[in-house]
Amino acid sequence: MTDYLLYPGCSMETSARAYYDSLKAIAGPIGLNLKEIDDWNCCGATEYLGISLTPAYALIARNLALASNAANGTRTLVAPCSACYLNLAKADYYMNERPKLGQMVNEALEAGGLSYTPGSLDIRHLLDVLVYDIGLSAIEKKVVQPLTNLRVAPYLGCMVPRPDYQHRWSDHEQPIELDLLLKALGAQVIEFPLKTECCGGHMTQIGPATAFEMIRRLISGADEHEADVMVTVCPMCQLNLDGYQGEANRFFGTNYHMPILFFTQLMGLAFGIDPKELGFGLELVSAKNVLDTLGIKAPPETPPAPPRRPRKPEGLPMPKPLKRPKVEELEKEVTQ
Amino acid sequence: MTDQMIAPPIPIQAQGEDLTLLEEVASRTAGVSRLEMCIQCGTCGGSCPSADAMDHTPRMLFAMLRAGMRQEALKSNTPWICVSCYHCVVRCPQEVHIADVMYTLKSMAIRAKLYRDSTAPDFSQTFVGMVEEYGRSFELGLASQHYLKHFPLRLPNMMPMGMGMLSKKRMSLTPKRIKHINQLKTILKRAKELEAEQ
Numbered sequence: 001m002t003d004y005l006l007y008p009g010c011s012m013e014t015s016a017r018a019y020y021d022s023l024k025a026i027a028g029p030i031g032l033n034l035k036e037i038d039d040w041n042c043c044g045a046t047e048y049l050g051i052s053l054t055p056a057y058a059l060i061a062r063n064l065a066l067a068s069n070a071a072n073g074t075r076t077l078v079a080p081c082s083a084c085y086l087n088l089a090k091a092d093y094y095m096n097e098r099p100k101l102g103q104m105v106n107e108a109l110e111a112g113g114l115s116y117t118p119g120s121l122d123i124r125h126l127l128d129v130l131v132y133d134i135g136l137s138a139i140e141k142k143v144v145q146p147l148t149n150l151r152v153a154p155y156l157g158c159m160v161p162r163p164d165y166q167h168r169w170s171d172h173e174q175p176i177e178l179d180l181l182l183k184a185l186g187a188q189v190i191e192f193p194l195k196t197e198c199c200g201g202h203m204t205q206i207g208p209a210t211a212f213e214m215i216r217r218l219i220s221g222a223d224e225h226e227a228d229v230m231v232t233v234c235p236m237c238q239l240n241l242d243g244y245q246g247e248a249n250r251f252f253g254t255n256y257h258m259p260i261l262f263f264t265q266l267m268g269l270a271f272g273i274d275p276k277e278l279g280f281g282l283e284l285v286s287a288k289n290v291l292d293t294l295g296i297k298a299p300p301e302t303p304p305a306p307p308r309r310p311r312k313p314e315g316l317p318m319p320k321p322l323k324r325p326k327v328e329e330l331e332k333e334v335t336q
Numbered sequence: 337m338t339d340q341m342i343a344p345p346i347p348i349q350a351q352g353e354d355l356t357l358l359e360e361v362a363s364r365t366a367g368v369s370r371l372e373m374c375i376q377c378g379t380c381g382g383s384c385p386s387a388d389a390m391d392h393t394p395r396m397l398f399a400m401l402r403a404g405m406r407q408e409a410l411k412s413n414t415p416w417i418c419v420s421c422y423h424c425v426v427r428c429p430q431e432v433h434i435a436d437v438m439y440t441l442k443s444m445a446i447r448a449k450l451y452r453d454s455t456a457p458d459f460s461q462t463f464v465g466m467v468e469e470y471g472r473s474f475e476l477g478l479a480s481q482h483y484l485k486h487f488p489l490r491l492p493n494m495m496p497m498g499m500g501m502l503s504k505k506r507m508s509l510t511p512k513r514i515k516h517i518n519q520l521k522t523i524l525k526r527a528k529e530l531e532a533e534q
Contacts, residue, residue, distance in 0.1 A: 010473040015506045039515045041471040046420045047460040048467070050442035053366060054534075058527035059467070062520060094367035101366055108527035112519040162422035163435075172426040198385050198421035205482060206456045207417065208490065210389045214419075243497050250493060284500045 002133060003074045005067050005121075006034040009084035009235070010042050015243075016235030018279025019080060022264035023126070025277045029142050030134050034078065037067045043087040046202055057101060058108040060091040065114035068121055080126040080264075082159035082234035089123045093165040125160050127233050127263065128168050131177045136184045144272040146186025150293050152266070153192040153227035154178040155218065157237040161196050172196070178233065178263060185270040190225045194218055199240040212248040215240055219248070219256045229259045229290050231266060238262060242284050259287035266290075275299055357404045364534070365433065365440040373430040374398045380424035380434055390414040394424060394434055397441075410448055415441040416456040455486045468524060471514030475507050 012020040027034055040063050048056035067077045079085035095102035096118035106115050130139065156178055161169045169175045173196050182189045197218060203211035218241060222230045232238045242260040249256055260283060268278035275281075275291060276299040291298045355363065362369045374395075381393025391412045392400065400409045415438040424434045442460070445451045462481050466474045479498070483491055501507040514520065 013512070014475060014508055015501065017506055041514050041520055042467045042473045044467060045463065045473065047463040049366075049436075049439040050415070050460050051446060051464055052443055052528065052531050053364060053440070054531040055524050055527040057366065058523050059520075062523055090366070097367045104530050105527070108523050108530060111526035112516075112523040114519075114523070158419075158421035158423070163425045163433075173423075198419050198423075201419045201421070202459065203386070203417075203419055205459050205479075207386075207389060208487070210386050210417070214385060243501065246496055247490075247493050282504050282506060284497065284504075 002031060003033045003035065003072075004129065005070060005074060005077045006036045007040055007043075007063055007067065007077055007079045007084055007088060008036060009079060009081040011081055011235035011239070015239050016081070016262070018265060018282040019235060019238070019262040021277065021279040022262060022268045023080060025273050026264055026267045026271060029271050029273075030130070030139060032129070032134060035070070037063065037070055037077075040066060043084045045083050045087075049087075053101075054104050054108060057091050057095070057105045060087050061095070061105045061109055061116050062112070062114060064088060064091060064121060065109055065116040068116060069114075071121065075120065076122045076124060076129070078124055078126055078129050080233075081236070082125070082157055083236060085123065085125045086159040086163075089165050092118050092121060092123055123166075124168065125233070127156075127160065127177055127181070131181055132168075136180055139181065139267070140184040143185055143270045145270055145294065145296075147182075147266060147270050147294060148186050148188075150187045150266075150290060151190055151226055151228045152182050152187045153190050153222035153225060153230040154182055154195055155192065155222075155230050155232050155237065155241075156196050157232065157234045158196060158198050158201075160233055178231070181263065182231065182266065185266060187266065187270075190222075190227050192222065192225060192227070194221045199234075199237040201236060201240075204240055204244050208247075208251075211240070211244070212251045215244055215248045216252055216254065216256075219245060219258045220254075222258055223256055227258070228293060229261055229266075229287060231261055231263045233263055238283075245285050257285060259283060259285050259290060261287055261290065269294060269296065357406050357409070358401050361401055361437060361440055361444070364444065365436050367433055367436060369437055369440075370430060370432045371398065371401070371437055374402075374432055375430055377429060379427050379429065380432075383423040383427050384418075385421060385423065386417050386419050390417045394418075394438075398432075398437075407450065410441065410445045410450040411452055412441075413451075413453060414438070415445070416451065416453070458482065458486065466511065468521070469513075469517075470511045471517050471520050472512050474511035476502075476509060477511060479507075 044056050044059045048059055079088055095105055102118055109115050161175045162172050164172060179189045198214055200211035200214040238260050265278045275296060281299050288298045362371045376395055378395045381387050381395050387393055392414050397412055397414050418438040420435050422435055446457055451457050459482055462478055466478055
């Protein structure tokens with residue numbers, strides 16, 4: 001077992017529950033021992049940095065301080081969420097590059113009895129750890145149900161391969177790590193040139209038209225390549241592409257149905273883990289087709305709300321509505 | 337590139353009225369912005385997925401900063417439209433930390449109250465307000481506050497998604513507070529004092 005410190009981030013407990021569930025389910029089989037940092041706080045996403053510099057970095061650095069205190073034999077801090085990963089890495093990097101920033105952040109941390117020496121942690125994304133530490137061959141060995149015939153679009157989004165302060169990825173725009181991992185699971189990985197294009201981030205909350213276009217572009221790209229499913233490594237990407245797919249469809253008058261899953265969910269399937277343990281069914285655009293392709297029985301859907309009691313025709317003492325002529329009849333009259 | 341060719345960073349402690357706008361922006365940016373290294377090549381705007389919606393491409397905006405056009409630059413919607421995708425950052429031949437400069441411009445615009453559309457600043461501030469209060473983000477509170485104020489007409493279209501998120505327990509009804517919220521509040525209070533001195 002290899003020990004790692006884990007910073008889950010807020011989404012993992014709420015909107016990306018499926019990511020956390022599936023991560024917990026696959027961690028044991030591949031020998032990944034994750035130790036969650038106690039009492040971590042939000043990383044500020046992409047919001048705090050745009051408001052005030054020192055508080056934003058102090059917010060991030062509290063997590064780094066807690067993690068370095070908890071580091072016991074390991075200095076690797078793993079973040080499964082792209083924005084969290086980037087923010088943690090960013091704070092560590094800039095506190096070092098700009099000592100004055102490091103000094104100010106530490107002065108703020110001191111008020112809470114904490115401190116952080118930049119460079120003392122190794123901050124990495126989950127995918128990086130899986131591919132480069134655990135290794136593709138070790139993952140391949142655990143596959144009992146190869147994802148044969150499943151056409152997968154590998155989608156990383158922006159903040160994992162960029163800006164890449166520590167030069168961990170094979171490329172900033174067309175990295176191959178996720179492709180290799182999915183191939184190790186036996187999936188058919190499609191060529192997906194949009195793999196690191198942006199999902200829109202917080203634009204769904206700010207400029208919906210811009211955001212919907214970004215979502216449409218990605219979904220239609222995957223759809224044109226006849227992908228059965230798009231796989232993400234980021235809670236924000238999953239939320240935008242899955243949660244807002246319906247609204248984007250309405251906006252453009254399209255009818256895409258592209259399930260968006262976390263890569264850990266597909267790993268779990270390939271390892272023969274029950275889809276229910278992997279958070280299947282939590283996606284808003286149903287991924288039942290993925291399970292059907294693999295011949296796996298889908299977990300029962302959350303029961304829909306009970307239908308409203310049908311109104312009795314004689315229920316209330318109301319006058320019956322007037323019988324109106326049908327539109328066709330009216331049109332006929334007009335044309336006559 | 338040798339070390340000698342890279343201009344020394346503009347010191348973060350630089351302050352006072354004699355700073356040019358460019359220097360002020362650089363000094364308020366985390367890390368070494370390298371903003372003064374921009375050669376106006378336009379790779380940033382050409383790489384930007386949301387440039388269509390921007391008042392100015394990043395290249396134009398940086399030229400405006402250099403020209404000292406404070407009001408115009410801080411009023412530009414460009415930093416607010418930036419989606420932080422870092423395409424421009426990895427493509428910039430001068431390695432300017434473009435995305436971080438955009439964050440700086442947002443904070444300067446908020447400070448000077450110079451933004452024209454309050455949707456994005458309000459969203460950021462509502463989000464941060466929740467984080468400062470609970471130590472965690474609180475999606476339901478954030479979404480309801482933000483949508484009621486800025487997108488009331490989107491609410492009917494949002495209902496299927498919102499209900500789906502709630503029924504699948506992907507959104508909690510109540511905020512979650514961290515144990516040592518007072519420690520976090522103390523840290524942030526001190527950080528804000530330090531920031532105000534800048």
